[in-house]
Amino acid sequence: MNEKADAGANGKKRSIRERIRWDYTILLLLIPTFVVLVLLFPQKGGPARHVAWEYFKEMAYVLPAVFIIMGLVSVWVEREFIVKFLGEESGIKGVILSFILGSIPMGPLYVAFPLAAVLLKKGAKVANIIIFLSAWACIKLPAELMEFQFLGWKFTLVRYLTTLVVVVILSEVIGRVFFKEGFTPPAEVLDETGD
Amino acid sequence: MDLTTIVILILTGVSLFISVIKDRKKTVAALRIAYKGFIRLLPSILAIILVVGLIIGFVPAKWIARTIGRNSGALGVAIASLLGAVLFIPVIIAFPLAKSILDMGAGIMATAAFITTLTMVGFVFLPIEIKTLGKKFAVARNALSFIAAVVIAVVIGLIIK
Numbered sequence: 001m002n003e004k005a006d007a008g009a010n011g012k013k014r015s016i017r018e019r020i021r022w023d024y025t026i027l028l029l030l031i032p033t034f035v036v037l038v039l040l041f042p043q044k045g046g047p048a049r050h051v052a053w054e055y056f057k058e059m060a061y062v063l064p065a066v067f068i069i070m071g072l073v074s075v076w077v078e079r080e081f082i083v084k085f086l087g088e089e090s091g092i093k094g095v096i097l098s099f100i101l102g103s104i105p106m107g108p109l110y111v112a113f114p115l116a117a118v119l120l121k122k123g124a125k126v127a128n129i130i131i132f133l134s135a136w137a138c139i140k141l142p143a144e145l146m147e148f149q150f151l152g153w154k155f156t157l158v159r160y161l162t163t164l165v166v167v168v169i170l171s172e173v174i175g176r177v178f179f180k181e182g183f184t185p186p187a188e189v190l191d192e193t194g195d
Numbered sequence: 196m197d198l199t200t201i202v203i204l205i206l207t208g209v210s211l212f213i214s215v216i217k218d219r220k221k222t223v224a225a226l227r228i229a230y231k232g233f234i235r236l237l238p239s240i241l242a243i244i245l246v247v248g249l250i251i252g253f254v255p256a257k258w259i260a261r262t263i264g265r266n267s268g269a270l271g272v273a274i275a276s277l278l279g280a281v282l283f284i285p286v287i288i289a290f291p292l293a294k295s296i297l298d299m300g301a302g303i304m305a306t307a308a309f310i311t312t313l314t315m316v317g318f319v320f321l322p323i324e325i326k327t328l329g330k331k332f333a334v335a336r337n338a339l340s341f342i343a344a345v346v347i348a349v350v351i352g353l354i355i356k
Contacts, residue, residue, distance in 0.1 A: 023238035048252025065207040071225035113327040138314035
């Protein structure tokens with residue numbers, strides 16, 4: 001309860017302003033760099049432009065939706081609900097659920113970060129969220145089909161199962177070693193204060 | 196627009212609709228949270244899109260395949276996992292690339308390490324991850340993924356000869 005108030009009181013305005021300036025500075029430097037490089041090297045610039053455009057389209061479609069989902073979860077889903085299914089006491093059920101949630105193909109990894117933030121804020125266990133993000137990153141059905149096609153079923157299956165086991169063990173270790181007292185994500189992106 | 200995108204948009208639309216019917220005030224609050232988060236993350240994401248474009252345009256797949264493919268053994272695994280962590284490559288390019296790395300003689304271990312860090316460790320995404328989840332979480336997760344990549348590579352190397 002107090003965390004939110006504290007985060008609001010601790011000179012929030014200044015730190016956010018500083019960060020926003022950084023973002024825009026980098027972006028404003030990158031745009032001319034990109035344009036110059038693409039114009040100077042048309043052969044390499046072609047694919048660069050194409051890929052950037054494809055990602056831009058994907059972002060334009062998916063990202064607003066993901067943030068709306070984050071907002072809705074943040075407003076509607078009860079903390080007790082998340083704690084029960086993904087919290088410290090959720091055990092093996094929490095692990096399985098995190099895997100399933102992470103395996104839903106919904107786009108690139110950066111899309112998952114805001115969702116991870118809202119789940120953590122609602123009391124999900126750190127280890128489960130790391131599992132969620134790892135599954136999101138490397139266990140996707142469309143990707144597995146490609147892997148199967150190019151690298152064979154044996155490689156795909158062994159990699160899949162090894163990843164499963166290693167991620168579960170290491171995320172538990174990270175949760176216990178670094179986040180013993182639990183964890184609340186910063187209020188910068190998931191800001192619930194009503195100003 | 197692919198199928199996934201359409202499903203996400205429909206799901207979001209339906210949830211939003213239900214939310215409005217149930218409680219207009221809460222929905223406005225949700226949209227305000229969504230808007231603020233989106234605006235705060237937008238410049239970083241645009242920057243990352245440009246960087247990803249430049250990487251794919253200017254770091255040729257052939258160069259990656261040669262660099263990893265030439266080095267076998269532990270050095271190969273180290274180079275593969277580092278390159279995988281730094282680069283960002285869409286899956287459609289990544290798996291054919293992994294295949295050519297394998298064909299060039301890099302070995303199963305290096306190939307597995309490359310795929311794992313490529314998907315799980317995102318140096319390009321690190322600024323966004325730090326913003327949304329904090330520095331400690333982001334660093335811990337990426338470090339874990341890096342270690343996981345090496346472990347996974349070794350296990351795969353032991354199982355598949």
